[in-house]
Amino acid sequence: MLAKIHVTLKNGVLDSQGKAVHQALNDLGYAEVEDVRLGKYMEVALSGISEQEAQTRVTEMCEKLLANTVIESYRFSLEPAE
Amino acid sequence: MLAKIHVTLKNGVLDSQGKAVHQALNDLGYAEVEDVRLGKYMEVALSGISEQEAQTRVTEMCEKLLANTVIESYRFSLEPAE
Amino acid sequence: MKCGIVVFPGSNCDHDCYHILKHVLQLDTQWIWHKDETLDTFDFIVLPGGFSYGDYLRPGAIARFSPIMKSVIDFANRGGRVLGICNGFQILVESGLLPGVLMDNEGQRFICKNLTLRVDNNNTPFTSQCAPGAVLKIPINHGQGRYFADEETLKQLEGNGQIIFRYCDEEGKTPETANPNGSIDHIAGVANANKNVMGMMPHPERCADPLWPEVDGQTIFNSLIQSSLAHS
Amino acid sequence: MTASIPITPEIVAEHGLSPEEYARIQKLLKRDPNLVELGIFSAMWSEHCSYKSSRPHLKTLPTEGPRVIQGPGENAGVVDIGDGLAVVFKIESHNHPSFIEPHQGAATGVGGIMRDVFTMGARPIALLDSLRFGDPDHEKTRYLLNGVVKGIADYGNCVGVPTVGGDIYFDACYNGNILVNVFCLGLAKADRIFLGNASGIGNALLYVGSKTGRDGIHGASMASAEFDDATEEKRPTVQVGDPFTEKLLLEACLEIMKEDWVVGVQDMGAAGLSSSSFEMAERAGMGLELDLDAVPQREAGMNAYELMLSESQERMLFVVEKGHEDEALAIFKKWDLDVAVIGRVTDDGIYRARENGEEVVTLPIEAVVTGALKCDRPVQKPAYLAEVGTLDLSSKEIPARGGEVLKQLLASPTIASKQFVYEQYDHMVRLNTLVLPGSDAAVLRVPETDKALSLAVDCNPRYGYLDPYIGAQIAVAEACRNVVCSGADPVGVTNCLNFGNPENPEIMWQFQEAVRGLGDLCRFFDIPVVSGNVSLYNETKGEAIYPTPTIAVVGLMEDRSLHCTQGFKQAGHRIGLLGSTLEDLGGSEYQKLFWNELRGQPPVLDPKTERAVQRLCLDLIRQRLIQSAHDCSEGGLAVALAESCFTGPKPLGADLVLNSGMRADALLFGESQSRIVISFSEDALPSIESLAQKAGVPFAALGTAGGSKFQIRIDGNEFINEDILALEDIWENSLSRYGNRVAG
Numbered sequence A, B: 001m002l003a004k005i006h007v008t009l010k011n012g013v014l015d016s017q018g019k020a021v022h023q024a025l026n027d028l029g030y031a032e033v034e035d036v037r038l039g040k041y042m043e044v045a046l047s048g049i050s051e052q053e054a055q056t057r058v059t060e061m062c063e064k065l066l067a068n069t070v071i072e073s074y075r076f077s078l079e080p081a082e
Numbered sequence C: 001m002k003c004g005i006v007v008f009p010g011s012n013c014d015h016d017c018y019h020i021l022k023h024v025l026q027l028d029t030q031w032i033w034h035k036d037e038t039l040d041t042f043d044f045i046v047l048p049g050g051f052s053y054g055d056y057l058r059p060g061a062i063a064r065f066s067p068i069m070k071s072v073i074d075f076a077n078r079g080g081r082v083l084g085i086c087n088g089f090q091i092l093v094e095s096g097l098l099p100g101v102l103m104d105n106e107g108q109r110f111i112c113k114n115l116t117l118r119v120d121n122n123n124t125p126f127t128s129q130c131a132p133g134a135v136l137k138i139p140i141n142h143g144q145g146r147y148f149a150d151e152e153t154l155k156q157l158e159g160n161g162q163i164i165f166r167y168c169d170e171e172g173k174t175p176e177t178a179n180p181n182g183s184i185d186h187i188a189g190v191a192n193a194n195k196n197v198m199g200m201m202p203h204p205e206r207c208a209d210p211l212w213p214e215v216d217g218q219t220i221f222n223s224l225i226q227s228s229l230a231h232s
Numbered sequence D: 001m002t003a004s005i006p007i008t009p010e011i012v013a014e015h016g017l018s019p020e021e022y023a024r025i026q027k028l029l030k031r032d033p034n035l036v037e038l039g040i041f042s043a044m045w046s047e048h049c050s051y052k053s054s055r056p057h058l059k060t061l062p063t064e065g066p067r068v069i070q071g072p073g074e075n076a077g078v079v080d081i082g083d084g085l086a087v088v089f090k091i092e093s094h095n096h097p098s099f100i101e102p103h104q105g106a107a108t109g110v111g112g113i114m115r116d117v118f119t120m121g122a123r124p125i126a127l128l129d130s131l132r133f134g135d136p137d138h139e140k141t142r143y144l145l146n147g148v149v150k151g152i153a154d155y156g157n158c159v160g161v162p163t164v165g166g167d168i169y170f171d172a173c174y175n176g177n178i179l180v181n182v183f184c185l186g187l188a189k190a191d192r193i194f195l196g197n198a199s200g201i202g203n204a205l206l207y208v209g210s211k212t213g214r215d216g217i218h219g220a221s222m223a224s225a226e227f228d229d230a231t232e233e234k235r236p237t238v239q240v241g242d243p244f245t246e247k248l249l250l251e252a253c254l255e256i257m258k259e260d261w262v263v264g265v266q267d268m269g270a271a272g273l274s275s276s277s278f279e280m281a282e283r284a285g286m287g288l289e290l291d292l293d294a295v296p297q298r299e300a301g302m303n304a305y306e307l308m309l310s311e312s313q314e315r316m317l318f319v320v321e322k323g324h325e326d327e328a329l330a331i332f333k334k335w336d337l338d339v340a341v342i343g344r345v346t347d348d349g350i351y352r353a354r355e356n357g358e359e360v361v362t363l364p365i366e367a368v369v370t371g372a373l374k375c376d377r378p379v380q381k382p383a384y385l386a387e388v389g390t391l392d393l394s395s396k397e398i399p400a401r402g403g404e405v406l407k408q409l410l411a412s413p414t415i416a417s418k419q420f421v422y423e424q425y426d427h428m429v430r431l432n433t434l435v436l437p438g439s440d441a442a443v444l445r446v447p448e449t450d451k452a453l454s455l456a457v458d459c460n461p462r463y464g465y466l467d468p469y470i471g472a473q474i475a476v477a478e479a480c481r482n483v484v485c486s487g488a489d490p491v492g493v494t495n496c497l498n499f500g501n502p503e504n505p506e507i508m509w510q511f512q513e514a515v516r517g518l519g520d521l522c523r524f525f526d527i528p529v530v531s532g533n534v535s536l537y538n539e540t541k542g543e544a545i546y547p548t549p550t551i552a553v554v555g556l557m558e559d560r561s562l563h564c565t566q567g568f569k570q571a572g573h574r575i576g577l578l579g580s581t582l583e584d585l586g587g588s589e590y591q592k593l594f595w596n597e598l599r600g601q602p603p604v605l606d607p608k609t610e611r612a613v614q615r616l617c618l619d620l621i622r623q624r625l626i627q628s629a630h631d632c633s634e635g636g637l638a639v640a641l642a643e644s645c646f647t648g649p650k651p652l653g654a655d656l657v658l659n660s661g662m663r664a665d666a667l668l669f670g671e672s673q674s675r676i677v678i679s680f681s682e683d684a685l686p687s688i689e690s691l692a693q694k695a696g697v698p699f700a701a702l703g704t705a706g707g708s709k710f711q712i713r714i715d716g717n718e719f720i721n722e723d724i725l726a727l728e729d730i731w732e733n734s735l736s737r738y739g740n741r742v743a744g
Ligand SMILES: Nc1ncnc2c1ncn2[C@@H]1O[C@H](COP(=O)(O)OP(=O)(O)O)[C@@H](O)[C@H]1O
Pocket: D129, D130, D131, D163, D164, D165, D166, D167, D168, D414, D415, D418, D419, D421, D422, D436, D437, D438, D439, D440, D441, D442, D458, D482, D631, D633, D634
């Protein structure tokens, strides 16, 4: 099974990296860019557990390690391994 | 319009972050974790251009700035702004 | 007096802290290995700077789960004094011993340079030897030192005197130009509510050897020593 | 299976081997090689590993001296500094990878050179980076600058080795081929130096570090595509570094090196497992037996070809005495590293590697390591030299005032402060950096002694273009002068020779001349060359870079309290100049910026004068007669004076008077060698004058430090009068303004 996890900054937290990329894109002539938000994308390959277990376990992993919930939110989907 | 962009390391490129996170998850008792790959996720808000234009422009942005195409691949989808 | 320095994989200011505590300040100084699970008795513990676990994922995120950290957290919760410097600060924040987070520097670049800090609370075990409002010259060395906390937390920090250091200019003022990394309210160091745990991004161990022209970092270690003496 | 593919002429060509070279392989083996073996020959006989074009020339360098413990030929050079200590150092290039991927290219360059140093048993304590970029206006330059600097910072900072100095030049000759040369210095016990030696029959060959992946497997794109049908995308050939693993590897290596049963060690650099294992066995005159299946692997299904040639980073090969394998494994496991016994030392001089139980490599070791055809490359003096050799100054207008000129020079990224760069590097970790970046040379204390080391790196490529012999000499002279200005005696040199395609006789001539210049001056100064690196083929589309023999010098001072820096210390101090000024405008930054040309002769370098100036300067520092010393380099006297004004504890103005019969632009902006700007308190003047006279060195008092203006009068006329803080702002911030801009 593959957990595809997105970790993004919560609203209201200044995304300085996103801001820098936004600025850079504008400077490069992409005037149509209005906003940029940067986050992390993770793929965690899991084996030997059911989808239901995976739901709980991955939530736990995110809460504990993969996201810093003071400033970040996370969401994930589970897919059969390719 | 919102471009949702995923940038990931190409196959075979050492993912030292993924390796460290993998190890950490195993150490935390998540023995089911078989592999971890880390990448970036970006949301770029665009305005005043058509979807077709956006396709070309976002591709260009990825090639030029958002992805390091020597070691990373990217993919994106375009969605109407929320 | 006995102090300990935790060595995480990737710590790289551990030797520098050791040098200051052991050779300059002549304390009984011990290494604490991250894989150990139990802790000796110590008067204080230092979490040194560096790149624990390569700073992968987020600085401090993986280190906080090192086997030794359980004992360090217990030690802190029992009132033991813990000083986190730079990466050590990041680990304390990730482990929940200190409030807030440390994010990418606003300019997106690593910065190593000398600068000035204002002591905003000298009534702590880490700053008791500083004059109120004293301006200390201490270098920074980090890529992810932008302190952030939400408004409510900030209010609490302010109210409890938990904001220990702020980046400032040479006169102690805090214009935008004196904020190297975009930290909220210029915050460079914070303590927990009990003031027995403190984290700071600047490196006092880099200016505590009388060999160098600048020795302001000594006041922080001296404060720790004095307060530990008073304590024991 | 990789062993069974028949070798066709196309495959041989793909591997960069000539038909003659292939015939030689057949003759040596008395059979056809298989594909794995061919890959090994290809890597080992490449220019990079075999030094086939450069070796005859390098042999002429002076490499010996009473302090030399290890000269060229090992992973790094070793120089005795007394007190039972030795310094281990080397400089190396990572030019091509950095052009393709600046961040990873530069980062892995740092990783590689550090491994070269800790392989020898030394703890790395300092890095220098010598960088060459294209024209600042070239579309890729800013991106490359930022990427390279970030790469060096990410790697060096993480491992915890301070980057304490370096140099940076910008010139259009690097538009298509930047240079990233990184120097590392380590400290070791003089009697605990480790060599890359695989001796002792039955001893174990230990692999340690990261797992092997398919990183940077060159020369065989076609061949490897064939055995890897699962490839969805073309495999990237750049290596990616992991500084965290390097840090663990460093600590683990230093820990295991306390043991007496460590026989030899070498890092896996270019050509990975092949070059390290072959070279170790060759040095010991032994054979090796390897089990490739035991090699820790990052990806599934790797074959012998890939395992032998992968350039995955952060890997080392150890030979440990038989019976101590378990102790060795335990130490590496303590540091969470991948480790495995992958082979044994044998006595027959043959290399045997097995894959799935089948022998896929059977090669005579000595023939592989030393058997490359020596090339006696033809040389020919380049045609361009006749064209550019002359410079007619009479047709050039002399500016009436110098303020604007000075401002433009200070803004030139080659001259402007490099603070923007070195602030991104941790230059303080380990508490040894006595003089931080920003002075002529970095000064590091030697822990537990009163000594200090001084480090500088230099090379002006324009001088090398106009005359590679003199260009190389000036590079040595200037690097030594920088070290001397800090108060140290030069004790060792390492060099990185960056040139174009050696198959072009004109390039080969440049190379030969530069090596001759380097050798001659080092012999004259009596400083040994203990290590080095050669990087050839630095060109794109037939456009070669200018000859760039980068020179790093290590200096030693017995009493670290006698170190000196370049900034003026207080108002009222007098300012003077050691050495004399000639009309040296050829190759200058002034010539490039204002006349947009590069022609004439490079500055004159008289070795005797240079030596006299350097000795006098050291004398003055050691007798505590001077408060600052700064050598004159790019931008000439005016820039050197201004820099001394900016870099003291507080910026200071200066009031200066010059008399001369020469063109004002040559006087102020010409780049005459063997000159040092000094400052001193009034009462030291008579002693300085008399010492200078005794030494036969011209000395002139120029004026006084202080005030808010930078003023220069020439023969009674005001030539420059500018606000010092305005000048400082230009110098201080030009490079960061450039680097922080995104486009245009
Ligand atoms: N790439 C770099 N990395 C670190 N420090 C650098 C770099 N380039 C220049 N510096 C530092 O800036 C100062 C001035 O360098 P440079 O202009 O080359 O001086 P000089 O012309 O006297 O040799 C030196 O202290 C040098 O170490």
